[in-house]
Amino acid sequence: MRPDTQRITGFGDQRGLTPDEVIEACRALDDLPGLDYFNVTAGSMAGLGGSVHVVPPMAIVEAGYLAPPAKRLRRAVAKRVFLAGRINQPQIAEAILAAGQVDMCGMTRVLIADPEMPAKAAAGRLDDIRACIACDQACIGHLQAGRFGCLRARMMLRP
Ligand SMILES: Cc1cc2nc3c(=O)[nH]c(=O)nc-3n(C[C@H](O)[C@H](O)[C@H](O)COP(=O)(O)O)c2cc1C
Ligand code: SF4
Numbered sequence: 001m002r003p004d005t006q007r008i009t010g011f012g013d014q015r016g017l018t019p020d021e022v023i024e025a026c027r028a029l030d031d032l033p034g035l036d037y038f039n040v041t042a043g044s045m046a047g048l049g050g051s052v053h054v055v056p057p058m059a060i061v062e063a064g065y066l067a068p069p070a071k072r073l074r075r076a077v078a079k080r081v082f083l084a085g086r087i088n089q090p091q092i093a094e095a096i097l098a099a100g101q102v103d104m105c106g107m108t109r110v111l112i113a114d115p116e117m118p119a120k121a122a123a124g125r126l127d128d129i130r131a132c133i134a135c136d137q138a139c140i141g142h143l144q145a146g147r148f149g150c151l152r153a154r155m156m157l158r159p
Helices: 019-029 067-076 090-098 109-113 117-122 141-145 151-157
Strands: 005-009 037-041 080-084 104-106
Touching: 005 019, 019 037, 019 067, 037 067, 037 104, 067 080, 090 104, 109 117, 109 151
Parallel strands: 005 037, 037 080, 080 104
Antiparallel strands: none
């Protein structure tokens, strides 16, 4: 059965709701039957400052930057908390989980950059993973031109 999730964006600084608002909204939904977990990230299409956090680029954030505020939410609700946003290596996801900051890490662009990432991680081939550098060129930028992919993967595959 497919799990039901509520995605919510926040964490302040024009990134969407403030951390307190995120927690308040999630607490209000915490008893909802059938809702399995909260999926949190940053960003808001309501303004330029927030929109850059929807798919956060390397210029403005560090890897795993949303883990500390997500931990506040995890402490405030009973349901499990899933985090996405610039978690670009399995080691970073492991560190976030080991620190108890969230229950699960979502990784979008790293799977575009290297669809074999989960298999490589499971096999301990961490150095072989083509990490997403958050350039947002092909996965986001080229979408407007009707193309989709990863610029880094294309460059590395080119003979
Ligand atoms: C090509 C692409 C499409 C996306 N589409 C959606 C979407 O439809 N809805 C959504 O909530 N987030 C969408 N996102 C945002 C991702 O779910 C994720 O929150 C964001 O990319 C940050 O995670 P990452 O650093 O692991 O890529 C999209 C991201 C990419 C790269
Ligand atoms: S083009 Fe590739 S490296 Fe750049 S952000 Fe997208 S997935 Fe990451």
